[in-house]
Amino acid sequence: MKRADIAPFFATLQAANPHPTSELEYTSVFELLAAVLLSAQATDRSVNKVTRDLFPIAPTPARMLAVGLDRVMDHIKTIGLFRTKAKNLLETCRLLVEQHGGKVPRSREALEALPGVGRKTANVVLNVAFGEPTIAVDTHIFRVSNRTGLAPGATPLDVEMGLLARVPIEYRLHAHHWLILHGRYVCQARRPLCEQCAVARFCDSAPRELRGTRRRPVEVPAG
Incomplete structure (x- = not known):
């Protein structure tokens, strides 16, 4: 993924889900x-x-x-x-x-x-819990980061370091939630929903005809 595309990539995910949260349930x-x-x-x-x-x-x-x-x-x-x-x-x-x-x-x-x-x-x-701009790399984030070209890496730590270096600071706090939800509901392991993906135009792996085009985003749960 081109560095110039990273901010628009996250701006698009943010527009679809401005306040992402964990899907785990907890009260403390x-x-x-x-x-x-x-x-x-x-x-x-x-x-x-x-x-x-x-x-x-x-x-x-x-x-x-x-x-x-x-x-x-x-x-x-x-x-x-x-x-x-x-x-x-x-x-x-x-x-x-x-x-x-x-x-x-x-x-x-x-x-x-x-x-x-x-x-x-x-x-x-x-x-x-503490509002620090860390990025937890799970299987979804590992897949999305490699598939899109956002932060390719051979290990979760490689991907984490790549993301910390490439994700603009204004998006870093919520970056891992946006990427997890995108991987869980859109950029799925077996069959990514490229034709419904709002950020396909930025993705290294998207079909050529979708790159550079705007798509109607698939609905992702807000949290």
Whole structure:
């Protein structure tokens, strides 16, 4: 993607969805952290389904610890890797209580020291909860960044660094939400909806006849 096309690319996504938000359901920073931890290799929809019952009885790290490992596993058993995720979640809660006064830290180093919390999860929390212009690269963003030519890279970290270098600062805060939603609903893995894509004219992989033309955008959920 030409550098001159990057700002119009994001301006188009912004016009269609001015205030994007995570599709994970949460009411606190802790619930956001827990939901993102649970969402690895699982859909947001499947995570929301289990947290709707789990979060009301365990809305804080201390309450989650009181619920205990067996009950947490029982609540989340319908999502992938639930045993490992439950153990990581409980250990994270223990560290939050013992080392952070039950609060979610806002430094990358402290977040990534928590079990089950990698760079992607830390980026989501820093961005969504604390308003930092980080970009969490999931499978959707990795695909969209490579397919469009926005920020090609062989690894998620390569793509993240490319995006941070190329995305204009005025779009960086919401960039990962726009890209996730675009990948989830338009630039899909098996068959991208190029004929309905509002940003096809900027995309390196779009059919030649769509480049440089304006398309009626496919409707993307606002959040």
